[in-house]
Amino acid sequence: MTVRVGVIGAGNIGTSHARDLAHRVAGSAVSVIYDFDQARAAELAEELGARPAVSYEELIAAVDVDAVVIASPDQFHAEQALACLAAGKPTLCEKPLAPVESDARAVLDAEVALGRRLIMMGFMRRFDPGYRELKDTFGPDGIGDPLIVRNSHRNEVAPYGLDSALSITNAAIHEIDITRWLVDDEYEWVEVVPGRSGPITPEGQRDPLFLLLRTRTGVIVDIEMFVQSQIGYEVTCHVTGGLGNASMADGRYVTIAKARQQGHDLPELWLGRFQDAYRLQLQGWVTYLVAGGPMPGASTWDGYVGAIVANAAVDSLRTEARVPITLPERPALYA
Ligand SMILES: NC(=O)c1ccc[n+]([C@@H]2O[C@H](COP(=O)([O-])OP(=O)(O)OC[C@H]3O[C@@H](n4cnc5c(N)ncnc54)[C@H](O)[C@@H]3O)[C@@H](O)[C@H]2O)c1
Structure with missing residues (x-):
């Protein structure tokens, strides 16, 4: 068929x-x-x-x-x-x-x-080999239970024009979802900390942003969003577990050292990284x-939770206060 x-x-x-x-x-x-x-x-x-x-x-x-x-x-x-x-x-x-x-x-x-x-x-x-490998390191034979998850998400330039709320609802929503999936837990609160602007951040916008979240079981999560970073498309995730650490640099596993420099190329867009x-x-x-x-x-439930958390983060960006996250009961359809 x-x-x-x-x-x-x-x-x-x-x-x-x-x-x-x-x-x-x-x-x-x-x-x-x-x-x-x-x-x-x-x-x-x-x-x-x-x-x-x-x-x-x-x-x-x-x-x-x-x-x-x-x-x-x-x-x-x-x-x-x-x-x-x-x-x-x-x-x-x-x-x-x-x-x-x-x-x-x-x-x-x-x-x-x-x-x-x-x-x-x-x-x-959730289908990316890098994140799957990271999740596989959790447990007693690996790094233990995750305690802290540190994410960064950088774009060369803002893909749809810079709007700070959009950088949460459109972009950070990836980290909001993937971290829920990694640690298999729901968030309890979110706080967004805008800092100094980058050199090409337009007037009136906040970039980079730092999102701090904590899950119900106490896993600490942060997300650095920097959509006008001028670096290229770069996504990283580092997990501190009870027995060790695991790091997904940016999903490129080969690092080249040459002419007194060490590193690797970055793709221009997400299509390169997540193909x-x-x-x-x-x-x-x-x-x-x-x-x-x-x-x-x-699932649709995951999409809905993403919207709730992202909207709470946008509220926090506006009020500069910690915003509690309350979820309705998960419908049996998504058990
Ligand atoms: N999962 C990911 O990593 C990922 C990556 C990129 C984009 N996206 C998502 O995909 C969507 C599209 O992003 P993109 O980068 O391809 O944007 P894009 O601007 O390149 O393409 C959007 C297309 O939709 C068309 N369009 C506009 N209004 C429409 C409508 N009402 N009905 C149908 N088509 C319409 C536009 O003409 C354009 O061709 C966004 O929601 C974005 O969040 C997800």
Whole structure:
């Protein structure tokens, strides 16, 4: 069986997902593409032997679309995910589920009312070999239980224009999710500490930002977000455990020493760093759609928790106060 996928949004990541689904993932094909920019949809559709749609509603309803990838800008994810749920189509929804908590909640409620899990969230770091290796170091034979998780997330320049709230709801949400997954715990509070601005931070924006969080069992988590760092795309995660430390520098395992310098190249964008994670996530999703079994990636619940924590962090950024995080009871659908 071939899963025929409709892709909504043919920008940076939608194009990458569509090419992976067409060429590098076993068991899938791309049948329909929609983008607000119709010329862009037509061009990608032609490249992949798919056809363009004139609206996302047309794409979702198409009989030759078995499953949908949502890769439009953040603010459209919730309404498009609701339409996929209404049509009963399995969906891989790019992060975030929604920038606004109430929109994320509406999607969660709709899926719970449906009683079936149709949405997998594109928190692809859960499929990244680097983070998986890091998680494998936890436990009595490795570094023990995690006590402190220190993340950094740096972009060369802000990908969607710098807006400090966006650097939390769009970017830090990756660390918010992956750390929950790593330590298997929920957050209790978050505090955002804006500091001195970097040299190219626009007036009125705060960058870098430092997020401090603590989980219910007391794991201390920090996230350095620096979206105008001018360094390149660099993601690191260091874990202090009860018996040792583990460090995922930036997922590149070869360090070169030459001409009195030591280091490695950094990619310009996330597509360079997380290429394998995107492909492995799509392969995991397609295999699950064909063979069944437990959903291999993040759920709508995970997307909703991400929205709650990110919104609390944005509140903290505004008020410069620690913000408690309270979650509603997890619906049985996501047990
Ligand atoms: N998981 C990841 O690591 C990762 C990486 C990059 C982007 N993303 C997410 O993917 C989404 C897209 O990001 P991008 O970098 O590809 O952005 P982009 O700006 O490159 O592409 C967005 C595309 O969506 C189109 N579009 C605009 N409004 C639309 C609508 N209402 N319906 C359909 N298409 C519409 C635009 O014309 C554009 O082609 C964002 O939500 C972003 O958070 C996730």
